[in-house]
Amino acid sequence: MRVSTRVEYGLMALVDIAIHSENGESVSTTEIADRQKISQKYLEQILPQLRQAGLIKAQKGLRGGYRLGKPAEEVLLADVFNALDDSILAEMESPREEGDGALRGCINECLWEKINKNLSDFAKGKTLSEFLIECRNKSIRGWDMYVI
């Protein structure tokens, strides 16, 4: 399954912000774009969406930037999905035109709804802080590199 770069970049930005705002300072788009090798102009479209969803807070002006909008324990993967991608947690549209046997509706109930529920449950159970810890455990070296 393919995840859009919007979501991927948004998640990377969230992690970057979480790590680099620990000292109390805001993290600017420029910093994130440089560190994570993401187009700055593209990021500038993504971050306001995360802000509108309440996941980050913005500070305008010189020395401004972003911080988390709530504790990392309360930022869910599902929130990121919903903020950045209309379709990823959306269920299939209701069947357009049914044939004789309502087969389409049956497939919808038996399969797509279950698949979407699985995905949704996973995303609702995954917090940013959990994710940070998981990544950290994977590689101390990697973690050090984040902080540098």
Next chain:
Amino acid sequence: MRVSTRVEYGLMALVDIAIHSENGESVSTTEIADRQKISQKYLEQILPQLRQAGLIKAQKGLRGGYRLGKPAEEVLLADVFNALDDSILAEMESPREEGDGALRGCINECLWEKINKNLSDFAKGKTLSEFLIECRNKSIRGWDMYVI
């Protein structure tokens, strides 16, 4: 999460074929398209893909059509996915350009790979026959309608 109409139509066709070839006769594209209200010309692009994957067998010529290529117990949802959609069970591409902290790779391992594994496990555990039974149990009336 959105599933392509190719996959949806392919699945509907499989079910239709399974049901209507029980008497030993082949099921033609025309029949399926009519019953399920799917564009016939579009179906004509989908069914050969299912045949190449071994899920159905084709019989050319007058009175020809399709039958299952193997018992319904051995037809997996994952097979349908793989036959009709390159991306649905494909993992994310390997990260293009890593920033300082290999964050992208970490996100890949911690999230996308898990999500894909969940989906893949579900799809590999779901057989066509299971699905037929589930649909049947949902509504006797619906089932009758299939068979008519």
Next chain:
DNA sequence: CATATACCTACTATGTCAATAGGTATTTAT
């Protein structure tokens, strides 16, 4: 006052999706 920042809107190039269209080869029924 200069600068660095968030934020906003428009544009573009590329690709994918969902069909549509027309034609060929093959098998069966008559």
Next chain:
DNA sequence: ATAAATACCTATTGACATAGTAGGTATATG
């Protein structure tokens, strides 16, 4: 033999989404 119905193949199209690019405005800070 012939006609009809079928699978199969290839090309084309219109709409839409994706992944950016570009330029400009408002705002807070030093």
